[in-house]
Amino acid sequence: MPDTYNGSAPFHEFFTQFNLIASANLWEEETKTAVLLTYSLGKAHTILESMQNLENLQFEELKKF
Numbered sequence: 001m002p003d004t005y006n007g008s009a010p011f012h013e014f015f016t017q018f019n020l021i022a023s024a025n026l027w028e029e030e031t032k033t034a035v036l037l038t039y040s041l042g043k044a045h046t047i048l049e050s051m052q053n054l055e056n057l058q059f060e061e062l063k064k065f
Contacts, residue, residue: 002035007043032059 002021005014018039022032036059040048
C-alpha cells in the first residue's frame with residue numbers, strides 16, 4: 001500500500017509511487033480512486049472532500065491535481 005499523503009510534500013513524488021504500486025497490484029480505475037482518497041490526509045483530504053460528486057470522481061480527474 002502507498003504511504004499517506006497530507007499535502008506537505010510534492011504531489012508528483014507521492015503520485016509516482018502511487019502509480020507504481022497501482023500498476024504492480026493491477027488496480028482498476030475505481031480501486032485507484034478509492035485508495036487515493038483513503039490515503040489522503042489533512043489538507044490534501046480537505047481539498048478532495050470539497051469537490052462535488054466525490055463518490056463519482058474518476059481517477060483521471062484526480063490526476064489533474
